[in-house]
Amino acid sequence: MRSSFLLLLTFLLGVTDIQAGSDFRVCAFNTQHFGESKSQKSDVMQTLVKIITRCDVCLLQEVRDSKGKALKLLLEHLKRYDTKHEYKAVASERLGRSETYQEQYVFVYRTDTVTVADQYQYPDDKPGDIDAFSREPFVVRFRAPKTAIKEFVLIPQHTTPANTTKELDALYDVLQHVKKMWKTENVMLLGDFNAGCGYLAKKNRKRVRLITDQNLFWLIQENTDTTVRSSTSCSYDRIVVNGETFHRAILPSSAKPFNFQVEYRLTEEQVTALLVSDHYPVEVLLKVVDSRGLDGGTSITSGNQFIALFVLSHVAFQILTR
Known part of the structure; x- marks a missing residue:
């Protein structure tokens, strides 16, 4: 017995x-001016590391690391904090129309669950685009054999608030170009779209093909607050997947913001959540398969x-x- x-x-x-x-978790996080100065704040870095190590792939935006020191330090912190996984990063060039303000897109990923298969910097002078983006998407194709989808493409975008409608619509052209170039339908678009409050007026939505195309699924709902400040409630950060196949590979109802302020008991005044970022990360879970090739979901x-x-x-x- x-x-x-x-x-x-x-x-x-x-x-x-x-x-x-x-779980296989894909995240997108506007880290709000992440650079050398922020990387020197130990409490902030500790929180950033906790957030990023929850994810198999994490898109970081607003990385302002002109000397490359902040990203290197972040990877060192990740290595010390999470000894079970190895993390690497793939980053875009510095992007922006102004010489004094430029950002990078950075994907941090776990090497034991995902690998980079290809990458592509969308050009700022593609014919017909008329320089639509302030920060052109840095597109990365990932292989994740334990997921139901196996391989997928991530298209990041941090839109300029004053130009949100135009940039979101232009993302549709990027999507079509990438699908044709890599012959795939398994594409996810994600990031700080500024797709809420006054930056994307309701009257303009019908002009955005990324919204009107019925083959695209917006996983973060319209009334979802992705901002840290208690004085705002806006659905800025979004995740969009292309096609039924990819949509079926998403764990239902798993797309949401991660409220690190509540999770780590931070306030707006102390180790303040706002020192970390004024955005919450958004995330989604991909279904996984077991050794027999069966859909594992979250298993239990x-x-x-x-x-x-x-x-x-x-x-x-x-x-x-x-």
Whole structure:
């Protein structure tokens, strides 16, 4: 009987631990002026590292690291904090129309769950675009064999608030170009689209093909607040997937902002959430497959974990009191 109990214990403990190892998380985070100055603030870096290590792939925006020191330091912090995974980064060139203000798109990823298959910097002088973007998308194709989708393309965009409508519509052209170039339909667009409040007027939505195309799925809903400040409630940051195949590979209802302010008990006044960023990251889970090629989803819900633990404790009590 005791040997049977030990077998049951091993099984149930394994089951309740499945969720932590089975998720594949894609994130996008506007890090708000991340550069050498911010990288020297230990409390801020600690929070950034906690956020990024939740993700298999994390897009960072507003990286203003002209000397390359901040990104290098971030990777060192990631290595020290999470010893179970190795992290690498792939970054765009510095982008922006102004010489005094430029940003990079940076993808930080876990090397044991995903690899970079290709990358492409969308040009700022493509015929017909009339320089649509202030920061042209840096497009990366990833391979993730444990996911149901296996391979996918990420198109990041941090729009200029004053030009949101035009840039979001132009993203549709980028999407078509990338699909044709790499012969794939598995494309996700993500980032700080400024697609909320006054930057994207309702009357302008019908002019944005990224919104009107029925083959595109906006996963972060219109009334979702992705901002840290209590005085704002705007759906700036978004995740959009192309096509039914990719949409089916997304875990339902998993797309959401990650409220690190609540999760890590930060305030606007102390180690302040606003020192980290004025945006929450947005994230989505891709379905995973087990060794047999079956859809694993998140494998088990928190409710089932509770049931498993309840059964475990009940059996333990029965056996140990005999």
